[in-house]
Amino acid sequence: MQTISNALFFISNGLLVPVVILLLILFLRALLLAINFFGDYQQRKKTLEKTIFINDSDRETIVEGIKGLEAGKNLYLQDLHLLLENQHNDAYCERLISNYEVAAHKNLGQARILLKLGPMLGLMGTLIPMGPALVGLANGDISTMAYNMQVAFSTTVVGLVIAVVGIVTLQVKQRWFALEMNNLEYVDKMLRHENK
Numbered sequence: 435m436q437t438i439s440n441a442l443f444f445i446s447n448g449l450l451v452p453v454v455i456l457l458l459i460l461f462l463r464a465l466l467l468a469i470n471f472f473g474d475y476q477q478r479k480k481t482l483e484k485t486i487f488i489n490d491s492d493r494e495t496i497v498e499g500i501k502g503l504e505a506g507k508n509l510y511l512q513d514l515h516l517l518l519e520n521q522h523n524d525a526y527c528e529r530l531i532s533n534y535e536v537a538a539h540k541n542l543g544q545a546r547i548l549l550k551l552g553p554m555l556g557l558m559g560t561l562i563p564m565g566p567a568l569v570g571l572a573n574g575d576i577s578t579m580a581y582n583m584q585v586a587f588s589t590t591v592v593g594l595v596i597a598v599v600g601i602v603t604l605q606v607k608q609r610w611f612a613l614e615m616n617n618l619e620y621v622d623k624m625l626r627h628e629n630k
Contacts, residue, residue, distance in 0.1 A: 443565060450562045450585075457555050457592050464548050464599040471603045478610055481508060488617050493624050500621070509537055510614045514621060521625040531618050538611035545607065548600030556593015560586045 487499030500518045505511040513534050520526045563582035570578030 446562050446565065449558065453555050453558045453562065454585075454589065456551075457559060457589055457596070460548060460552055460555065460596045461592055463544065464552070464596045467544055467548065467603055468599050471606075474607075474610075477508070481510065485511075485514070485617065488621060491624075496621060496624055509534065510618070513618055517618065517622050517625060521622075524626065527622050527626070531615070531622060534618060535611075535615060538615070542604055542607055542611070545600045545604035548596050549604055550600075552593045552596030552600060554593075556590045556596070559589025559593065562586075563589075 484503060485499070487495055490496060490499075497518060500514050503511050503514065505515050513530055516530055517527055520530070563585040567579045567582035567586065570576070570582065
């Protein structure tokens with residue numbers, strides 16, 4: 435039994451370095467996501483102002499509004515143009531909206547990964563150094579115990595920061611995409627209604 439517990443102890447201690455490296459990588463990804471999120475927020479604000487005409491219940495206003503939009507690389511605006519151009523093709527329009535939903539789901543993937551992996555790796559980074567800290571305490575080596583406790587608490591904090599960035603961006607982006615999906619479906623129905 436002693437051999438098995440020693441093997442487990444060495445395996446868990448060997449995982450500390452990869453866990454810390456993964457936490458640092460995820461922390462950098464979380465910083466990049468937060469910076470990109472701010473840029474996305476500014477872009478969405480402008481897009482919302484440009485597409486305010488969608489709230490109108492008049493088909494002609496919607497058609498003229500879409501014609502006046504410059505899509506650029508914005509997938510949502512591109513899809514509005516494609517809905518207008520292909521309004522007589524029901525199957526294409528339904529597929530277009532479904533593809534937008536898939537693209538939105540893919541866009542949320544990084545936030546979901548941060549939300550799930552951040553706390554897991556943070557917990558691993560907390561528990562792994564606790565073993566050597568307890569050994570240090572048992573041997574009266576307070577400096578070893580203090581160092582390991584410092585590692586344990588810092589990995590927890592980093593993991594939670596990663597999760598906070600993940601959950602905030604995920605929640606807000608889900609609302610953005612839900613609104614855009616709703617708008618695409620509304621425009622599609624308005625364009626098809628007149629074609630029947």
